[in-house]
Amino acid sequence: EAGVAQSPRYKIIEKRQSVAFWCNPISGHATLYWYQQILGQGPKLLIQFQNNGVVDDSQLPKDRFSAERLKGVDSTLKIQPAKLEDSAVYLCASSSLRTGGHEQYFGPGTRLTVT
Amino acid sequence: KQEVTQIPAALSVPEGENLVLNCSFTDSAIYNLQWFRQDPGKGLTSLLLIQSSQREQTSGRLNASLDKSSGRSTLYIAASQPGDSATYLCAVTGTASKLTFGTGTRLQVTL
Numbered sequence: 001e002a003g004v005a006q007s008p009r010y011k012i013i014e015k016r017q018s019v020a021f022w023c024n025p026i027s028g029h030a031t032l033y034w035y036q037q038i039l040g041q042g043p044k045l046l047i048q049f050q051n052n053g054v055v056d057d058s059q060l061p062k063d064r065f066s067a068e069r070l071k072g073v074d075s076t077l078k079i080q081p082a083k084l085e086d087s088a089v090y091l092c093a094s095s096s097l098r099t100g101g102h103e104q105y106f107g108p109g110t111r112l113t114v115t
Numbered sequence: 116k117q118e119v120t121q122i123p124a125a126l127s128v129p130e131g132e133n134l135v136l137n138c139s140f141t142d143s144a145i146y147n148l149q150w151f152r153q154d155p156g157k158g159l160t161s162l163l164l165i166q167s168s169q170r171e172q173t174s175g176r177l178n179a180s181l182d183k184s185s186g187r188s189t190l191y192i193a194a195s196q197p198g199d200s201a202t203y204l205c206a207v208t209g210t211a212s213k214l215t216f217g218t219g220t221r222l223q224v225t226l
Binding site: 093108 | 119146147149151156157158159160161164204206208211212213214216217218219
């Protein structure tokens with residue numbers, strides 16, 4: 001079974017530029033999560049999708065961050081415009097409702113550096 | 116609001132030592148607790164998952180325990196190796212399958 005795929009793995013941009021990250025969850029997993037992990041901290045949930053609907057986006061900075069999951073499979077997370085404090089690793093995870101949805105599987109992450 | 120604390124924040128041990136990492140959480144209404152390993156700048160690797168009804172899980176040199184009533188978990192690593200050097204994260208799954216992470220313990224195993 002293929003794991004959660006993310007791209008790109010690394011990205012360096014200047015502040016005020018825009019950037020997009022892509023995630024492909026494990027096949028059949030209905031729930032998809034985006035996390036932000038700042039250096040030295042634990043991951044923080046940004047947004048949770050179930051199929052193509054948003055379950056929780058309470059910690060997503062909506063003035064600059066947006067995410068979508070069209071067709072309930074792949075997802076993209078966008079930042080526009082980026083700030084220095086957005087430098088972090090962005091992790092995507094997925095879980096299956098068939099197994100209760102209580103175990104999340106993580107992708108390798110995208111490391112973003114904003115200069 | 117669930118809060119997860121990990122102690123110590125950093126740990127350095129010589130190769131071959133046994134060690135214990137600690138995790139505590141404030142809300143005992145959890146579905147499970149996971150221990151993850153993270154190498155610098157990389158994603159998370161799940162090491163052990165303990166369901167709320169379980170007391171411990173073992174995988175190779177790793178053993179994790181869970182005391183839900185007291186809000187504590189420990190990760191025991193036997194005969195540590197330099198390859199064990201990484202950050203170890205504890206996370207609990209609560210309502211709505213929400214995962215709350217601790218800030219991690221950064222482990223260095225020296226030769």
